[in-house]
Amino acid sequence: xxxxxxxxxxxxxxxxxxxxxxxxxxxxxxxxxxxxxxxxxxxxxxxxxxxxxxxxxxxxxxxxxxxxxxxxxxxxxxxxxxxxxxxxxxxxxxxxxxxxxxxxxxxxxxxxxxxxxxxxxxxxxxxxxxxxxxxxxxxxxxxxxxxxxxxxxxxxxxxxxxxxxxxxxxxxxxxxxxxxxxxxxxxxxxxxxxxxxxxxxxxxxxxxxxxxxxxxxxxxxxxxxxxxxxxxxxxxxxxxxxxxxxxxxxxxxxxxxxxxxxxxxxxxxxxxxxxxxxxxxxxxxxxxxxxxxxxxxxxxxxxxxxxxxxxxxxxx
Numbered sequence: 001x002x003x004x005x006x007x008x009x010x011x012x013x014x015x016x017x018x019x020x021x022x023x024x025x026x027x028x029x030x031x032x033x034x035x036x037x038x039x040x041x042x043x044x045x046x047x048x049x050x051x052x053x054x055x056x057x058x059x060x061x062x063x064x065x066x067x068x069x070x071x072x073x074x075x076x077x078x079x080x081x082x083x084x085x086x087x088x089x090x091x092x093x094x095x096x097x098x099x100x101x102x103x104x105x106x107x108x109x110x111x112x113x114x115x116x117x118x119x120x121x122x123x124x125x126x127x128x129x130x131x132x133x134x135x136x137x138x139x140x141x142x143x144x145x146x147x148x149x150x151x152x153x154x155x156x157x158x159x160x161x162x163x164x165x166x167x168x169x170x171x172x173x174x175x176x177x178x179x180x181x182x183x184x185x186x187x188x189x190x191x192x193x194x195x196x197x198x199x200x201x202x203x204x205x206x207x208x209x210x211x212x213x214x215x216x217x218x219x220x221x222x223x224x225x226x227x228x229x230x231x232x233x234x235x236x237x238x239x240x241x242x243x244x245x246x247x248x249x250x251x252x253x254x255x256x257x258x259x260x261x262x263x264x265x266x267x268x269x270x271x272x273x274x275x276x277x278x279x280x281x282x283x284x285x286x287x288x289x290x291x292x293x294x295x296x297x298x299x300x301x302x303x304x305x306x307x308x309x310x311x312x313x314x315x316x
Contacts (some may be wrong), residue, residue, distance in 0.1 A: 010160060011056050013074065018051055018060065025051045027214045029065070031183065033193070035159075038186050040205035041195040044304055047211040049195040050054055053162055056193065057085050071157050076168040081160075086153035090165040092145045096138035100129055100195065103137055104155065111156040123151040128182065139169075143174025150181065154190075156261055163194040179204050199297045210300060212307030230269045231256075231302060233295040234278065237263040238287035253277030255283025256302045265298055280311040 011033040018026045026048040033039045033056075040271030041049040052058035056079035057069050066073075072080045094103045104123050107117035124133050127147045132140075137148060146166060153161060163182075167175045179201065186192055186206075194205065202208050202222065209219035218225050238244060245264055248257045253273035258265045282289050 007071075008035055009033070009068075010037065011067065011193075013056060013069075013071045014065060016052070016055050016062045016065035018048075018062050018065065020056060025214050026055065026062075026211075029030045029211075029216050031045035031209060031216065031219060033191060035191050036186050036189050037194045037206045038182060038194065038204070038206060040199070040202045040208040041193065041211060042060055042208060042300060043203055043211040043309075046213070048166055048214045049211055053195060057081055057160055057162060059085070059087070078204075084159040085162060086156070086160070088149050088153045088164065088166050090168050092137075092149060094137055094145075094152060096134065099134045100124065100140075101133040103148060104279075107152045108155050113155065119155055120290045123155055129269040135172075141174075142170045143177070146170055146174060146178055147181075150178070154185065159191065160191055163192065164182070165194070165195050166199065167196070167198065179210040197222050199295075199300070202296060210303055212303065215307075217303055217307060218299075226294055226296060226299055229294060229299040229302065231267045231298060232269075232271045232274055233265055233292050233298055235260070235263050235265055235279070235290045235292045236287055238284075244287070245274060248281070249311045253276045256298065256305060258298065258301050265301055267291070267294060267298055267302060269302075292315070 002136070007184070009032060014030045016026055017024065018030040028053060041053060043049055049062060055062045056075065057071070057075045061075065065132065066075065068074065069081045070084050094129055095106070098106065101124065104120035105116045108119040113119045114165070124130055127150060129147060129151065134145065137145065140148065167178055182192055196202060207219065207221055208225060210217050218228060220228070236244070241259060241262065241264055245257045245259065248254050248264070248266055252272060253268055254266060254277050255269055256267040267276070281287060304307035
């Protein structure tokens with residue numbers, strides 16, 4: 001019998017592994033996603049984010065591992081899962097020569113909704129598309145196309161929404177409006193899996209996971225991921241920041257140097273070694289140092305640098 005705790009879990013998987021040819025794309029991945037949660041996937045290109053998302057919801061069969069999605073077995077009940085999933089790809093996939101209203105009514109008919117006209121009208125109202133319903137999709141900006149795609153995805157009232165880098169190339173205001181709507185949907189109980197490269201979007205997720213070359217390196221809330229990184233970070237300003245960055249990068253004890261505007265973030269995981277490494281630099285009168293909290297971007301740059309090294313070492 002399903003427990004209350006089980007009903008609160010949208011996805012629970014263990015040991016998922018997937019290869020294409022001789023390349024392992026996802027290796028021994030285990031994770032849990034709660035219902036109504038916005039779960040973000042981050043990582044470099046080719047890290048296995050899209051493959052992971054597809055396995056989690058039954059769209060792709062893993063080579064090994066097990067788990068459930070929305071209460072269904074991802075190995076044996078994938079068709080049941082697909083009926084409850086809305087999938088929004090990065091590339092606009094609706095009909096360019098149809099209007100907003102025509103696209104939504106067409107999708108509603110595909111899903112077999114009882115009143116396609118009313119369903120399209122409700123989606124138009126909810127997503128702020130009223131007044132544009134007769135505009136051709138080909139004439140829409142990236143932000144409006146994004147809203148239209150989201151409207152099509154939620155027409156059949158899915159329990160799980162997959163977003164694959166949904167705001168790439170969209171202006172900041174359209175991105176903010178989009179995320180406000182995603183949070184409204186999650187508040188109504190919709191579970192959302194989203195892959196993104198934007199740190200501000202990652203910070204809008206309830207939990208995040210960082211994948212690199214098929215392995216899950218860290219996951220949790222943003223605060224947990226930052227706290228678990230073990231990074232000590234300093235911000236330094238001064239003349240010739242590029243030359244200073246090169247000098248710092250070659251100093252033992254410094255694990256990461258990243259430019260932020262006219263300053264640099266300098267971080268290390270071995271705190272005594274970092275303090276020793278920076279002692280000479282802090283004595284310079286032309287440099288200003290200030291201790292700062294590591295940002296999510298600091299953590300991911302550090303993880304990316306380390307995972308890249310691991311990947312190189314793993315090659316024959």
